[in-house]
Amino acid sequence: MEEENQIKLHGMWGSTFTKRVELALKLKGIPYEYIEEDLSNKSQLVLKYNPVHKKVPVIVHNGKPIIESLIILEYIDETWKNSPGCCLMIPMKELKFASGPLFEDMGRVITSDGEAQEKATKDLFEKLTVLEEGMKEFFPGGTPSINGENLGLLDVLMCALFGPYRAHEEVLGMKMIDPERNPLLFSWVMAITELPVVKESPLLMRSSWPLFSLSDRMLFTPLWLDHLIMRQMEFVPCAN
Known part of the structure; x- marks a missing residue:
């Protein structure tokens, strides 16, 4: 059960899109595991979680992958509405x-x-x-x-x-x-x-x-x- 509740962020250190997801997680006070990906040699997990575009960032929560940074930010805000440290983030x-x-x-x-x-x-x-x-x-x-x-x-x-x-x-x-x-x-x-x-x-x-x-x-x-x-x-x- 503990493994299912873990959040994993697959990203790349130089990616602006990875950085925005990490900041949102930190502002919400959400613990997570960061996994660095080599985009020239993508891991099997990235290929599994994002089989169409094979891109980062990807977060995995309760075994469910969420892709594309703006969608991930929406998911974070909706899932942890009552978490302190960050106001509601409404994408436009x-x-x-x-x-x-x-x-x-x-x-x-x-x-x-x-x-x-x-x-x-x-x-x-x-x-x-x-x-x-x-x-x-x-x-x-x-x-x-x-x-x-x-x-x-x-x-x-x-x-x-x-x-x-x-x-x-x-x-x-x-x-x-x-x-x-x-x-x-x-x-x-x-x-x-x-x-x-x-x-x-x-x-x-x-x-x-x-x-x-x-x-x-x-x-x-x-x-x-x-x-x-x-x-x-x-x-x-x-x-x-």
Whole structure:
């Protein structure tokens, strides 16, 4: 019976989608076992639990697998409604903006050079401006008020997406989140990443700098970029 009640999270250390699920579990105070997956050589369990797309994250609760991060977040919120430490997390269609186009632009900024990087940077800054304007509705006072008791789904997604931004800025030599250009977004990210539950999480605080070191970037090809984006977009094709 104890084995059935265990929660297991299958993920990959550099996956934004894995990070968001881990943060939700920690905010809810839910104990779990983390299982690192090699996406180039997927385990039989991942192939069993997610036979169609063969992707992570996957959580297994009472022997039941749940796939796709937004669906997992819904499941966590519905299953542990009365757990302290996190408010109800209500998914919205608009959140796909942070899960899709915004992250894709970030990936292209990191992995490209020259004119391609300039275009990707422009696209990213335009989307961040849209996000900044939208945030004014959530924080009319101009300053985000965030603590471990009132985090919601949007906070979880943004933390997973922008948590390692310092490492990315160091590699690129540029400001991705500028306190003058995006004051609300900057304050929001800083407030979230300073929460104890976030700082104490090895997976959440582990940056993806090995993937984006300057020497590695010289080896990136368009094929690798597509592969990287497909991985992070939770749609990893089946390995032959």
